[in-house]
Amino acid sequence: DAMVIQNPRYQVTQFGKPVTLSCSQTLNHNVMYWYQQKSSQAPKLLFHYYDKDFNNEADTPDNFQSRRPNTSFCFLDIRSPGLGDAAMYLCATSRDGRNSPLHFGNGTRLTVT
C-alpha cells in the first residue's frame, strides 16, 4: 500500500544533542510537510517542500532544519534540541499542496532528556 512512513516511532535524545527524524513516501506526491504537535495543541507547520523548493514558516526556530534529497525522502534535523522541543513530529504529503488532502505518517514522538 502506498503510504507515508516515519522512523523511528519513538526517539529519545539528550539536551543539545543533534537528532534527525526521517520520513519516506511511496505516493509520489510533490509536497512534503513537517508538523510539530505538542500535547493538547494543534499541529503546527514547521516547513514544507514543494518538490525541491523549501518553504520555512516565519516562526519556525532556526534550530530546526530540513532536507529533501529526493521525491521520496524528507528529513527533519534538530541541531540542538531543548526540553521545549519534546513533541510529536508529523510528516505529511499532498499531491500538489493547496487544497489537496494531506496524507500523514504515524509520527515520531521525540523525548529530550
Add this chain to the structure above:
Amino acid sequence: AQTVTQSQPEMSVQEAETVTLSCTYDTSESDYYLFWYKQPPSRQMILVIRQEAYKQQNATENRFSVNFQKAAKSFSLKISDSQLGDAAMYFCAYIASGANNLFFGTGTRLTVIP
C-alpha cells in the same frame, strides 16, 4: 490571521447514537477549504471529509456529514450511527485557496461508549 477554534476538548457518544463536533474559524478570505481529520490513538491522522467554501451544499461521506455555515464561519461535523472505531481525536482544519499552510484547531477527543 486565520484561526480555527474547537471549543469542545472532549465529547462522548453512545454507540449507535449521533454526535456533533463544533468548529469555528476566522478568515478574511472568500475562497478556502475546510477539512475534518481523524487521529485514532497511536495511529496516523486521516482525512474524514472536505468542504469547498464556494459550494453551498454540505459535504457528506457515509455516516459523516458537515453543517457549513459560511456567514457564521462555522463548520461542524456530524457523526451518525457512531461506532467504536470512531473513537479518536478529531481536528478541524482550514486552508485558503492557493495557500500551502493548513491551519488546525486544537482538536476534540471523541469517546464512544459501548
